[in-house]
Amino acid sequence: MTTRKLLLLPGDGIGPEAMAEVEKLISLMNEVAGSGFETETGLVGGAAYDVHGAAISDADMELAKTADAILFGAVGGPKWDKNSYETRPESGLLRLRKDLDLFANLRPAICYPALAEASSLKRELVDGLDILILRELTGGVYFGLPKEITELGNGQKRGVDTQVYQTYEIERIARAAFELARTRRGKVTSMEKRNVMVTGVLWNEVVTAVHADYPDVELEHMLADAGGMQLVRAPKQFDVIVTDNLFGDMLSDIAAMLTGSLGMLPSASLGPADETTGRRNAMYEPVHGSAPDISGKGIANPIAMIASFAMALRYSFNMIEEADKLKASIAEVLQAGIRTGDIMSEGARQVGTVEMGDAIAESFRAKL
Numbered sequence: 001m002t003t004r005k006l007l008l009l010p011g012d013g014i015g016p017e018a019m020a021e022v023e024k025l026i027s028l029m030n031e032v033a034g035s036g037f038e039t040e041t042g043l044v045g046g047a048a049y050d051v052h053g054a055a056i057s058d059a060d061m062e063l064a065k066t067a068d069a070i071l072f073g074a075v076g077g078p079k080w081d082k083n084s085y086e087t088r089p090e091s092g093l094l095r096l097r098k099d100l101d102l103f104a105n106l107r108p109a110i111c112y113p114a115l116a117e118a119s120s121l122k123r124e125l126v127d128g129l130d131i132l133i134l135r136e137l138t139g140g141v142y143f144g145l146p147k148e149i150t151e152l153g154n155g156q157k158r159g160v161d162t163q164v165y166q167t168y169e170i171e172r173i174a175r176a177a178f179e180l181a182r183t184r185r186g187k188v189t190s191m192e193k194r195n196v197m198v199t200g201v202l203w204n205e206v207v208t209a210v211h212a213d214y215p216d217v218e219l220e221h222m223l224a225d226a227g228g229m230q231l232v233r234a235p236k237q238f239d240v241i242v243t244d245n246l247f248g249d250m251l252s253d254i255a256a257m258l259t260g261s262l263g264m265l266p267s268a269s270l271g272p273a274d275e276t277t278g279r280r281n282a283m284y285e286p287v288h289g290s291a292p293d294i295s296g297k298g299i300a301n302p303i304a305m306i307a308s309f310a311m312a313l314r315y316s317f318n319m320i321e322e323a324d325k326l327k328a329s330i331a332e333v334l335q336a337g338i339r340t341g342d343i344m345s346e347g348a349r350q351v352g353t354v355e356m357g358d359a360i361a362e363s364f365r366a367k368l
């Protein structure tokens, strides 16, 4: 039997509450479908700091490197706000991203029909929306050197950030985009600013060159500012959008708000594929944080975490059918009018974290 190794890092605040609902689904898949998941649970964030004095231990980092996929909850909270820069809860997340070379950040923007009213756009523009923003996560202006503020001696200061991209960094994110598009609707839109940035010129050139290996996928180039406009004008024209770290940060947040609450948004971060085995490091996490304002109350929306698990099924385990079924279960439960507080609307039935998890599990069980 195949074994599938999952490392669970629930973290802080509502992280563990949401993770518990995913654990139910994992047990269900093992029992009903013999999926062979083996889970280990580690500490990250404040939870790890309290035990190890660091936001993730070396031992848990080792587990992270050998797991087939990592499910990450959320980190942080007022208890650790005074921690030093090196020991703040977020440093655990940053270490995972860096040490596992998680360069490809996938942020789907999916609009469930039942929630189309919650969007800031008109229903017909977002109803059924399903696009994927692929953001380069380990390069670009957030990391480029020099990065400094210098005194000019005349009362002026000078701040410098540097946007740097090398061919290999653009190549691997482009490859990821084309491969993802193949499993979807077969279209990639690459966004940069080649009109004013030389990194944009290089980005455009490399993406076009990589495209030669994917003739079955349609490639379109768009300037990132025009892309932002198109995202709110007619978002359904896109399938996969691939872009750099900075533009991806902004465009993915814009796309997120087309679809409603923070409690609904999953993400994945992937490392490079091993040349011989094809295995890649991968971490799946909700976009939201630890939500200290609602943690411990049993009211957090577990859907972002559950949808992150659905992404793990799809991208780490190639369990496409199961991933689709889980997505369908989420849609079904929403359609039935079952809502957590953050997505509550008139006439719907408000439930807590556990009841939402149970309703999705019940629907999923019937499909397995």
Ligand code: NAI
Pocket (backbone or CB within 6 Å): 014, 073, 074, 075, 076, 077, 078, 090, 093, 262, 263, 264, 286, 287, 288, 289, 290, 291, 292, 293, 294, 299, 300, 301, 302, 304, 342
């Ligand atoms: P947040 O995402 O934790 O919360 C923002 C607002 O959205 C809050 O009102 C919260 O109650 C609500 N919310 C978030 N997730 C929800 C869910 N699943 N269901 C219902 N409501 C939900 O961001 P905030 O408040 O800025 O940060 C809180 C802590 O989380 C901080 O310590 C921050 O550093 C950390 N954080 C961690 C992240 C991570 O682990 N990846 C990401 C963002 C923030």
Ligand code: MG
Pocket (backbone or CB within 6 Å): 249, 250, 253
């Ligand atoms: Mg952001």
